Amino acid sequence: MAVIARKHKGAWWLFINHRGQRKAKKVGERAAAMELKGQIEARLSAGDLGILDKPGITFAEASEQWLEGYVRRRLKPRSYELYCLLAGKYLLPALGPAPLRHITRDQIKKLVDGLYEKGLGRKYVDTILATLSGILQEAIEGGHLDHNPASKLGRYMQRHTGETETDDKVKYWTEEQIIRILARTKEDFPDWHDLFATLAWAGFRVGEALGLQWDDIDQDERAIYLKRMVYEKGRQMRVGTPKGNRGRRIEMAERLARLLADRKTRQEAEAALAGQPCSKWVFPGTEYQAARYSVVCKVLSHVLDLEKIPKHKRVMTHAFRHSWATWILQNAPTPGAILYVSRQLGHSSVKLTLDVYSHVIPEENRHLSERLAEATSGGSTTRNPDATRKDQASQSTDFTGASIAPR
Numbered sequence: 067m068a069v070i071a072r073k074h075k076g077a078w079w080l081f082i083n084h085r086g087q088r089k090a091k092k093v094g095e096r097a098a099a100m101e102l103k104g105q106i107e108a109r110l111s112a113g114d115l116g117i118l119d120k121p122g123i124t125f126a127e128a129s130e131q132w133l134e135g136y137v138r139r140r141l142k143p144r145s146y147e148l149y150c151l152l153a154g155k156y157l158l159p160a161l162g163p164a165p166l167r168h169i170t171r172d173q174i175k176k177l178v179d180g181l182y183e184k185g186l187g188r189k190y191v192d193t194i195l196a197t198l199s200g201i202l203q204e205a206i207e208g209g210h211l212d213h214n215p216a217s218k219l220g221r222y223m224q225r226h227t228g229e230t231e232t233d234d235k236v237k238y239w240t241e242e243q244i245i246r247i248l249a250r251t252k253e254d255f256p257d258w259h260d261l262f263a264t265l266a267w268a269g270f271r272v273g274e275a276l277g278l279q280w281d282d283i284d285q286d287e288r289a290i291y292l293k294r295m296v297y298e299k300g301r302q303m304r305v306g307t308p309k310g311n312r313g314r315r316i317e318m319a320e321r322l323a324r325l326l327a328d329r330k331t332r333q334e335a336e337a338a339l340a341g342q343p344c345s346k347w348v349f350p351g352t353e354y355q356a357a358r359y360s361v362v363c364k365v366l367s368h369v370l371d372l373e374k375i376p377k378h379k380r381v382m383t384h385a386f387r388h389s390w391a392t393w394i395l396q397n398a399p400t401p402g403a404i405l406y407v408s409r410q411l412g413h414s415s416v417k418l419t420l421d422v423y424s425h426v427i428p429e430e431n432r433h434l435s436e437r438l439a440e441a442t443s444g445g446s447t448t449r450n451p452d453a454t455r456k457d458q459a460s461q462s463t464d465f466t467g468a469s470i471a472p473r
Contacts, residue, residue, distance in 0.1 A: 069107050071099040082106065091168075098172040109212065123210055125169060125201070126162040129153050132204040142306055144297055152197045156181065161198075166205055171215040174198065178219065195219060235425050237378035238388035246373045251365075254372070258365050260329050261349045261357070265386035267322045269410050272383045273297050274308060276356045278348040280330060288323050290316040292412070296356045303355045314412045359383075387411065391419075392426045 068083045071093075078099035080091045093099040123131075133153065137146050160177050161169060177198075181191045199216040206214060239247070244266050252259040264275050273295035282291050293313050296305050308314070318326070326348065337344040351357040363383060370377050378385050391407050398406075404427075408419040 069103050069110070071096070071103045080106065082110075093170075095172065098170045101172065102170060105213075122165055122167050123205075124162065125164050125166055126158055128166050128205045128210060129158060129162070129201050131208065132201045136200075136204055142311075143299070143304065144306065147299070148193075149197050149200075152194050153201070156194050157198055157201075166202075166210050169202075169215060174216050174219070236388040236392075236422055237376070238385055238392045238426075239375065240389075241393060243373075243375050244386075244389055247366075247369055247375065250369050250373050255365050255369065258362070260325055261362065262366070262369075262386070263325055264322060264349075265383070266390060267319050268316055269387050269390040269407070270316075271295065271309065271387060272359060272362060276347075276349055276359065276362070277305065279346045280344075280348060281346070283318075283326060283330075283348070285323060285327060288318045288320070290318060292316055296359075298359055303351075303358065305356075308412065310412070310414060312412060314409070316410055391423055395423055395427050 068081075070081045070083075072079055072081060073096070078093050078096050080093055080099060080103055082091070091102075093102055133146065133150055137149050141149075157177075160180070161173070164173075174195075178191060178195065181194060186194075195216060199214060202211060202214045202216050205211045248259065248263055248266065251262050261275060264270060264278075265272065268275075268290070270292075274292055277294040277296040278290065278292075279294075282293055283289075284291065291313065292308055292315075294305055295308050296303055298304070329348070333350075334344045345354055347354075347356045349357045351361070366383060367377065369375075370382070391411060394403050394407050404419055405416055407423070408416045411419065413419045413422075
């Protein structure tokens with residue numbers, strides 16, 4: 067067996083001679099040639115002669131197999147649309163025609179470099195890289211690859227971007243800013259005040275709040291049973307399951323319960339005066355559908371401009387959720403607040419909640435966070451029981467009445 071790396075006419079080549087079979091492959095740079103040389107030698111030593119056969123499927127073919135065979139069947143339509151967008155816009159132009167086996171780690175690093183040069187942020191690049199890694203991992207399952215060259219690139223990306231821990235911290239508004247947002251909305255955009263108050267006082271994702279129907283609200287238990295979320299696809303409104311395909315029970319602050327009860331009374335009265343049935347949606351839009359996310363964003367943008375409050379870029383509406391969690395964690399008297407926040411937000415584990423919000427927990431309470439994580443870990447994981455058992459009632463806590471509300 068012989069695998070020789072040699073520079074020829076300005077480029078590096080690999081020349082393979084194994085049991086009378088010969089193959090030459092142009093690689094490009096020396097580092098990539100040496101890396102691939104080692105991989106080929108290891109495969110030939112293990113009896114894998116695939117490198118001497120046809121190059122196999124291309125990255126474009128592998129991408130289609132992953133998107134249509136895995137993503138479309140197992141994930142939500144929105145996830146499928148996102149992965150199609152990322153693959154089509156960023157991955158296929160760079161890697162599409164390449165035989166899957168010929169894609170090297172150096173090529174992927176150059177792809178990542180190019181994404182940052184285009185001005186894309188770290189989290190967006192992470193999502194693109196996760197898409198690439200998913201395609202390659204599925205190719206391993208299908209027997210087209212024996213390793214994933216896109217795995218474990220975190221350190222390289224951090225060195226490349228020079229980002230600090232601060233860059234990844236969640237963005238939220240202060241209590242005073244939330245009060246101003248709600249007051250301004252009530253004055254200038256009264257139709258949207260109840261929605262913004264619900265977001266601020268319960269920690270909903272926007273799509274979850276827009277997906278609420280009156281049958282989801284139990285005033286006797288002072289609870290909301292989250293069963294769906296809505297989103298836009300083009301100009302069409304779509305209804306899907308909550309994130310992670312998990313429903314959950316959300317406890318309402320007393321003020322929020324009163325606000326929603328009053329809202330239902332008004333909607334029923336307005337529908338009766340108009341001689342129409344009352345909408346099943348808590349926050350309806352037009353034609354008996356839920357309100358549109360794009361309209362919510364426009365209204366909130368106007369409110370923030372009027373109050374000169376930071377918009378936090380693409381997490382503008384999500385800042386309500388972060389603000390709710392931050393207020394609870396900063397003002398709660400015991401570490402049990404972390405478990406309460408985790409359940410209300412629908413996180414899959416307490417550890418996830420700590421990872422996201424550890425920087426807002428008062429310094430003197432952080433050791434309690436560690437104790438809570440240990441106590442609730444159950445060994446190797448810290449699952450949130452409400453995130454996996456649908457419609458299960460949460461235990462009562464000391465924080466059900468806590469809310470960021472105008473005084």
